[in-house]
Amino acid sequence: MTGNVPDKSLPLLKVQNLSKFYGKNMGCHDINFELAEGEVIGVVGESGSGKSTLLKCIAGKINTTNGSVFFNSLYGFVDLCQCDELLLRQLTRTQIGYVTQNSVDGLRMNISAGGNIGERLMANGMRNYSQIRKIALEWLEKVEIETNRIDDLPTTFSGGMQQRLQIAANLVTDPKIILMDEPTSGLDVSVQARLIDVLRKLVSRLRLSMILVTHDLAVARMLSHRLYVMKEGKIVESGLSDQILDDPREPYTQLLVSSVLKP
Amino acid sequence: MSLQYNFAYLDEQSKKMIRRSILKAMAIPGFQVPFGGREMPLPYGWGTGGIQLTASLLGKEDCLKVIDQGSDDTTNAVSIKDFFKKTARIEITENTEDATIIQTRHRIPETPLTPQQIMVYQVPIPEPLQFIEPKRQENAKMHAFSEYGTMYVKLYEDIARHERIAMAFDYPVHVNGRYIMSPSPIPKFDNPKLHQSCAMHIFGAGREKRIYAVPPYTDVVSLDFEDYPFELEEWDESCAICGSDQTFLDEIITDDEGTRMFVCSDTEFCSRVRQKGKR
Amino acid sequence: MYVAVKGGEAAVANSRKLVKRSRRGPLHIPKIGTDQVDHQLGLAVDRVMAEGALYDRKAAAQAILQSQGDMVEAIFLLRAFRTTLKRFGNSKPVNTGKMQVIRRVSGAFKDIPGGQILGPTYDYTHRLIEFEDEPEPPSRGIQPSREAQIDSDSTSPDQELAGLAPRFQQLPWVVDILRNQGLMPPASETLIGEAVEDLTREPLKVPASRSIRLQNLARGDEGFLLGTAYSLQRGFGLDRHPFLGELRVGYVELTYTPPELGFEISIGRVKVTECFMINRNDGSENRSPGFENGYGLVFGQNERKAMSMSLLDRSLQSAEEGVEVKYPAQDQEFVLSHSDNVESSGFVQHLKLPHYVDFQSELVFIRNYTKDSQKKRKVPVESSV
Numbered sequence: 018m019t020g021n022v023p024d025k026s027l028p029l030l031k032v033q034n035l036s037k038f039y040g041k042n043m044g045c046h047d048i049n050f051e052l053a054e055g056e057v058i059g060v061v062g063e064s065g066s067g068k069s070t071l072l073k074c075i076a077g078k079i080n081t082t083n084g085s086v087f088f089n090s091l092y093g094f095v096d097l098c099q100c101d102e103l104l105l106r107q108l109t110r111t112q113i114g115y116v117t118q119n120s121v122d123g124l125r126m127n128i129s130a131g132g133n134i135g136e137r138l139m140a141n142g143m144r145n146y147s148q149i150r151k152i153a154l155e156w157l158e159k160v161e162i163e164t165n166r167i168d169d170l171p172t173t174f175s176g177g178m179q180q181r182l183q184i185a186a187n188l189v190t191d192p193k194i195i196l197m198d199e200p201t202s203g204l205d206v207s208v209q210a211r212l213i214d215v216l217r218k219l220v221s222r223l224r225l226s227m228i229l230v231t232h233d234l235a236v237a238r239m240l241s242h243r244l245y246v247m248k249e250g251k252i253v254e255s256g257l258s259d260q261i262l263d264d265p266r267e268p269y270t271q272l273l274v275s276s277v278l279k280p
Numbered sequence: 281m282s283l284q285y286n287f288a289y290l291d292e293q294s295k296k297m298i299r300r301s302i303l304k305a306m307a308i309p310g311f312q313v314p315f316g317g318r319e320m321p322l323p324y325g326w327g328t329g330g331i332q333l334t335a336s337l338l339g340k341e342d343c344l345k346v347i348d349q350g351s352d353d354t355t356n357a358v359s360i361k362d363f364f365k366k367t368a369r370i371e372i373t374e375n376t377e378d379a380t381i382i383q384t385r386h387r388i389p390e391t392p393l394t395p396q397q398i399m400v401y402q403v404p405i406p407e408p409l410q411f412i413e414p415k416r417q418e419n420a421k422m423h424a425f426s427e428y429g430t431m432y433v434k435l436y437e438d439i440a441r442h443e444r445i446a447m448a449f450d451y452p453v454h455v456n457g458r459y460i461m462s463p464s465p466i467p468k469f470d471n472p473k474l475h476q477s478c479a480m481h482i483f484g485a486g487r488e489k490r491i492y493a494v495p496p497y498t499d500v501v502s503l504d505f506e507d508y509p510f511e512l513e514e515w516d517e518s519c520a521i522c523g524s525d526q527t528f529l530d531e532i533i534t535d536d537e538g539t540r541m542f543v544c545s546d547t548e549f550c551s552r553v554r555q556k557g558k559r
Numbered sequence: 560m561y562v563a564v565k566g567g568e569a570a571v572a573n574s575r576k577l578v579k580r581s582r583r584g585p586l587h588i589p590k591i592g593t594d595q596v597d598h599q600l601g602l603a604v605d606r607v608m609a610e611g612a613l614y615d616r617k618a619a620a621q622a623i624l625q626s627q628g629d630m631v632e633a634i635f636l637l638r639a640f641r642t643t644l645k646r647f648g649n650s651k652p653v654n655t656g657k658m659q660v661i662r663r664v665s666g667a668f669k670d671i672p673g674g675q676i677l678g679p680t681y682d683y684t685h686r687l688i689e690f691e692d693e694p695e696p697p698s699r700g701i702q703p704s705r706e707a708q709i710d711s712d713s714t715s716p717d718q719e720l721a722g723l724a725p726r727f728q729q730l731p732w733v734v735d736i737l738r739n740q741g742l743m744p745p746a747s748e749t750l751i752g753e754a755v756e757d758l759t760r761e762p763l764k765v766p767a768s769r770s771i772r773l774q775n776l777a778r779g780d781e782g783f784l785l786g787t788a789y790s791l792q793r794g795f796g797l798d799r800h801p802f803l804g805e806l807r808v809g810y811v812e813l814t815y816t817p818p819e820l821g822f823e824i825s826i827g828r829v830k831v832t833e834c835f836m837i838n839r840n841d842g843s844e845n846r847s848p849g850f851e852n853g854y855g856l857v858f859g860q861n862e863r864k865a866m867s868m869s870l871l872d873r874s875l876q877s878a879e880e881g882v883e884v885k886y887p888a889q890d891q892e893f894v895l896s897h898s899d900n901v902e903s904s905g906f907v908q909h910l911k912l913p914h915y916v917d918f919q920s921e922l923v924f925i926r927n928y929t930k931d932s933q934k935k936r937k938v939p940v941e942s943s944v
Binding site: 285289291314315316317318319320321323324325326328348349350351353354355356357358359362385386387404415416417442443444446448449450465466467468469487489490513514515528529530531545 | 566567568570571635638639641642643759760761762763764765766892896901902904905906907908909912913914915916917919920921922923924928931
């Protein structure tokens with residue numbers, strides 16, 4: 018499908034008055050922000066602050082109660098909360114990547130690493146085995162997984178490798194935006210460092226546009242240009258990452274920073 | 281006993297409902313049409329889908345052939361023929377050329393079909409995506425949105441592991457460039473017979489309550505990769521009875537030492553070739 | 560010279576003869592009659608009617624005899640008979656509130672309006688096989704009710720008991736006590752006058768309506784329902800203890816309005832088991848906290864089945880109520896598409912059918928595959944990536 022060239026005057030993503038309620042409980046409330054192409058936004062907050070809910074709404078994984086998520090796709094500026102399922106599924110398998118906290122949810126554990134990377138390619142019509150394999154090998158290299166592991170199942174991989182594989186499986190179709198939900202949590206510190214290092218290289222080399230949800234301010238600082246601080250479903254503070262982390266204005270952010278970023 | 285039942289067992293209302301589903305299936309080649317399958321006096325998994333199709337298509341003038349594994353004389357084929365003999369009193373034949381309706385399990389006859397013939401297939405699992413995604417709701421969406429990537433992941437895995445596509449029967453096909461379809465558990469040897477066939481092919485799954493079809497002259501393409509094309513089974517041997525070397529061969533173990541011989545799976549074709557040879 | 564195997568036809572005919580012979584057994588042993596099955600194996604008849612989805616004691620008894628007591632086979636026979644029957648109309652919904660009760664218990668309340676009636680139950684029998692012939696129980700010396708006499712010439716103990724209870728008495732439901740106190744949502748509206756979807760005419764689609772789900776469970780295999788309900792109790796889908804609100808067994812009246820008459824007439828009565836299972840719920844996305852009930856209703860006396868059904872009715876509402884579906888017993892598609900024993904028995908056993916052709920394809924594949932890999936082993940090559 019040949020799409021139009023996206024309108025450069027518009028942001029890549031525009032979240033507008035987004036709210037999600039679970040019964041009477043609030044998931045997130047009245048969220049507004051924009052993401053420019055090539056930008057990495059970090060969303061931080063304690064667990065239960067609504068940041069993962071926000072990301073799931075943006076990815077179209079759960080229905081929103083109110084508001085819009087406009088995405089500057091190859092098919093135009095579409096509201097992901099309103100568009101039909103066909104378009105949403107098309108977008109989520111080509112132009113939007115989604116990396117889950119648990120790799121079990123984002124990978125097929127009974128399919129080899131190569132098959133996991135190749136799935137999106139085949140879903141988009143690639144029907145040449147050698148070509149799929151070649152691309153899968155390239156991506157294994159990019160995420161620093163030994164290429165001789167291509168036929169191994171993800172179950173034989175360490176947690177960090179599984180996450181890197183998940184990232185490769187998402188980036189293989191060159192998505193316009195990638196959403197990450199706590200990609201480093203559950204990994205021990207040295208493994209985390211490697212993953213962050215790989216991500217940093219990819220971000221700078223591929224100019225990725227990304228929303229990164231994390232409770233780890235150190236991870237957020239290393240990867241994101243701008244930060245949004247969430248508390249009880251709302252954004253309480255936002256700005257450039259360094260500025261927020263070095264000079265937080267809100268008491269909540271101050272608390273977060275002081276409790277996590279002890280030198 | 282049989283006389284108190286309607287012609288071909290099913291009541292006319294049910295037959296009409298099934299014929300409507302067949303028409304719908306013909307209109308959307310390869311698409312599985314859900315239908316109000318009836319409970320039949322034969323067990324589910326033993327051809328109730330095929331039997332319902334045949335029952336709703338049979339007229340008094342029809343001539344029916346029933347095969348199982350290519351043979352007219354296997355127990356379940358006999359049992360099904362018996363059922364229609366009792367309930368419809370129509371003509372039954374073993375001769376492929378004479379039949380107007382051929383109900384089959386797992387084979388397509390070797391004798392070329394004609395435009396006057398209808399093939400009725402018994403289908404155990406109509407959903408080609410079943411073993412990739414067991415949830416019906418989800419695989420209905422996969423069909424609706426042509427999301428067939430995962431199907432190819434299976435082929436990819438086969439090649440990665442075995443250097444070939446490892447499916448030998450019930451080999452999925454792409455119908456009319458749209459739906460992926462299970463050809464029922466026929467050997468992949470029979471897949472090419474569906475492509476641009478002049479006959480009408482309808483598939484019935486009784487337990488899963490689906491009907492689907494390949495109308496005459498429809499493209500039926502077996503799934504493959506550009507660089508790993510679909511391949512047919514090949515035998516080094518030819519049939520020990522009729523000498524054919526272009527047919528699907530069954531392997532017969534003839535003694536305790538495991539001595540093997542090969543004979544045509546289509547017994548009617550085999551005996552006809554042999555008769556001709558004698559003359 | 561090899562000759563292709565023939566003789567399928569003769570084998571099938573002989574097999575049918577053998578079935579008949581083994582069914583009859585030695586001729587000096589008296590034959591059992593359907594009356595004996597109906598009255599002395601009454602619970603078997605109940606089960607066959609429930610899962611055969613046809614209330615016909617005589618046909619069910621005959622099916623049990625014809626299948627040598629193989630229950631699933633008997634159910635299958637009754638189902639196949641059922642499909643050929645003409646439908647002449649829909650009865651009015653039965654009123655189980657007005658039941659001629661032979662047994663009624665609640666596990667949630669000690670005393671319930673109308674009282675608890677223990678009735679005939681195996682619950683408090685000691686499971687000791689009585690090898691000696693039991694003496695005939697003394698007659699209770701009660702005259703069967705007039706209605707009971709009308710139904711049958713020979714009065715069954717059941718009817719004797721039912722004769723004790725006032726006919727079709729209005730007994731309040733225990734769950735209504737909770738409803739009146741606002742602790743349980745009101746019963747969903749009855750669909751009087753509206754056509755109810757029919758599972759036997761339309762293919763099952765999931766998500767299915769509650770009406771279809773209940774039809775499916777009522778016809779479902781007792782063992783399957785029991786096992787899946789048990790899995791709920793063991794924590795695979797329930798996080799707290801359910802309570803038996805009420806279980807009642809008895810006869811309900813069937814009424815029908817023939818179009819040519821234009822008024823309602825009674826066309827008989829059927830024995831049913833009804834169950835309300837109460838669960839506490841602490842509120843979720845789509846519901847407020849309180850109690851909820853699961854419902855079970857089956858033909859005949861089958862408490863094990865009715866109770867399992869009510870547990871599953873509840874758990875199958877998970878998705879609608881925004882409760883995460885994590886376990887098989889909460890999953891509509893899993894439960895509904897695997898509950899039917901005529902379907903599952905047929906499909907599991909179809910593996911007895913010849914699969915020569917498919918297996919031949921597998922053989923050819925494996926032979927070629929091993930041949931190729933042996934060739935490769937002889938000439939070692941660098942494995943390509």
